[in-house]
Amino acid sequence: MRLLLVEDDNHVAAALSAVLARHGFDVTHARSGEEALQALVPESDGFGVVLLDLGLPDQDGYEVCGKIRKRTSTPVIMVTARSDVRSRIHGLNLGADDYVVKPYDTGELLARIHAVSRRTVHEEATGATETQVLLGPVRIELPTRQVSVNGTPVQLTRKEFDLLALLAQRPGVVFRREQIISEVWRTSWEGTGRTLEVHVASLRSKLRMPALIETVRGVGYRLVAPAA
Numbered sequence: 001m002r003l004l005l006v007e008d009d010n011h012v013a014a015a016l017s018a019v020l021a022r023h024g025f026d027v028t029h030a031r032s033g034e035e036a037l038q039a040l041v042p043e044s045d046g047f048g049v050v051l052l053d054l055g056l057p058d059q060d061g062y063e064v065c066g067k068i069r070k071r072t073s074t075p076v077i078m079v080t081a082r083s084d085v086r087s088r089i090h091g092l093n094l095g096a097d098d099y100v101v102k103p104y105d106t107g108e109l110l111a112r113i114h115a116v117s118r119r120t121v122h123e124e125a126t127g128a129t130e131t132q133v134l135l136g137p138v139r140i141e142l143p144t145r146q147v148s149v150n151g152t153p154v155q156l157t158r159k160e161f162d163l164l165a166l167l168a169q170r171p172g173v174v175f176r177r178e179q180i181i182s183e184v185w186r187t188s189w190e191g192t193g194r195t196l197e198v199h200v201a202s203l204r205s206k207l208r209m210p211a212l213i214e215t216v217r218g219v220g221y222r223l224v225a226p227a228a
Contacts, residue, residue, distance in 0.1 A: 001024070001025055001026065001048035001049070001117060001170060001172065001173045002025075002026045002027075002028065002046070002047045002048055003020060003025045003026065003027050003028070003047060003048060003049050003050075003051060003113070004027075004028050004030060004036060004039055004040070004047045004049070004050045004051070004074075005017060005020070005027050005028065005029050005030065005051045006030045006032075006033070006035075006036040006050065006051065006052045006053055006056070006064070007029065007030075007031070007051075007053045007079075008031050008032060008053065008055065008056055008057050009053075010031070013029050013031075016051075017029060019106055020110075022219065023110055023174050023176070023219060024172070024173055024174030024216065024219075024222060025113075025173075028047070031057075032056055032057055032058045032059070033056045033058050033059035033060075033061070033063070033064035033067075034058055034059070036050070036052070036064060036068070037064070037067055037068070037071075040068060040071060040072050040074070041071075046072075046074065047074050048074070048075070048117050048170075048173075049074065049075050049076075049077060049113050049116060049117050050068060050074055050075065050076045050077070051077050051079060051113070052064065052065060052068070052076055052077065052078050052079065052096075053078075053079045053080065054078055054079070054080040054082065054091075055080065055081075061078070061080065062090060062091060062094055065078065065091060065094045065095060065096055066094045066095065068095070069094065069095030075097040075098075075116035075117060076095065076096045076097055076098075077096065077097060077098045077099070077100060077109075077112060077113065077116060078091045078096045078098070078099045078100065079100050079102065079104070080099070080100075080101065080102065081101065081102045082101070083101045097116045098112050098115070098116050100112060107178075110176065111176075111179060114173075114175070114176075114179060117170060117173070131143055133165070133168045133169075135168060135171060135212075135223070135225050135226060136225060136226035137149050137150045137226065138207065138209070138212070138226070140164065140165060140168055142165065145158075145161050147161065147164065147207075149207055149208065149209070154206050154207060155206070156203070156206060157202075159184060159185070159199055160199055160202055160203055160206070162183075162184045163180065163184050163196075163199050163200070163203065164203055164223075166180060166183055166184060167180075167213065167221060167222070167223035168223055170223075171222075171223045171224070171225040172222060172223070172224070172225065173222060174216045174219055174220055174221070174222045175220050175221055175222065176219060176220040177196060177219070177220045177221075178220075179220070180196060180220060180221065181196060184196075200213055200215070200221060209226065211224060211226075212224060212226060
């Protein structure tokens with residue numbers, strides 16, 4: 001997923017960009033409000049999320065957020081040292097999708113990025129409609145919880161289907177192990193990690209597509225969309 005990082009401090013941006021890159025994000029760095037707005041022109045390739053620091057040198061961060069919202073529906077997460085409730089409400093009223101207060105935990109920030117991106121799955125990126133997801137030869141019928149490969153039905157368990165449907169929301173995006181366990185198994189128990197590995201192996205075997213789900217060592221898994 002492409003992410004636009006709007007941050008005037010080059011040292012902060014470099015460190016955060018490195019972390020985001022390790023988690024599968026393609027980061028574009030804008031150092032000012034004007035650079036951010038230029039990066040979001042309608043002709044440019046779409047970003048999945050905008051991470052907007054409010055302390056910009058050329059424009060008020062809230063003003064930039066309002067301008068972003070007028071030209072795109074891309075999710076915006078505000079990052080600021082302002083922790084008072086009034087500031088948060090103001091940002092959300094301007095169209096921000098979430099609000100992170102410095103200093104923040106990197107794990108929390110990543111979870112918030114994934115959360116807002118899941119709310120705005122682009123149909124052209126995933127082949128998704130309201131009822132199905134198409135990934136090359138793989139068809140996922142969401143209401144009936146049925147999966148087929150090249151028209152042949154594949155029988156999955158409940159958790160196998162939930163896992164596949166989650167990864168299929170954002171092909172190419174790395175889902176952290178903790179996030180998958182939380183959303184599919186509704187628990188934070190670390191012992192579930194082995195269960196996750198077993199389910200991934202089972203999906204690869206049943207779908208007869210070992211390369212469909214890629215292991216990102218030390219992080220989690222991503223779904224690699226196959227060619228049609």
